[in-house]
Amino acid sequence: MDYFIKVLKNYAVFTGRARRSEYWYFVLFYVIIAIAVGFISNLINFPILSTILSLAFLVPSIAVGIRRMHDVGKSGWYILIPIYNLILAVTEGEKGDNQYGPDPKAFAGIENKVF
Numbered sequence: 001m002d003y004f005i006k007v008l009k010n011y012a013v014f015t016g017r018a019r020r021s022e023y024w025y026f027v028l029f030y031v032i033i034a035i036a037v038g039f040i041s042n043l044i045n046f047p048i049l050s051t052i053l054s055l056a057f058l059v060p061s062i063a064v065g066i067r068r069m070h071d072v073g074k075s076g077w078y079i080l081i082p083i084y085n086l087i088l089a090v091t092e093g094e095k096g097d098n099q100y101g102p103d104p105k106a107f108a109g110i111e112n113k114v115f
Helices: 002-009 020-043 048-056 058-071 076-080 082-090
Strands: none
Touching (some): 076 082
């Protein structure tokens, strides 16, 4: 759930890198929320509710997808290639810094350590 909140806090940040876990946890929670909202919208007979949810999550979905492409060393435009972007989304990110920023795995857990 922390990754989902992190993506929403970085609502329109298209720079930097996103780990696989950040991307896939966002997708998981988005699908769960979309199913719940779809069920509720059918129950109350208000189908536009699902459309509103989709529009609300459009920008963060694109942003985290682009950051995920950056993590594997590709341009954000690769998100437009249907099958290849799925392959890249499951591929481990580049180790170390790349042209899009520092390795997000290198900083994992630092916020929990006491210095």
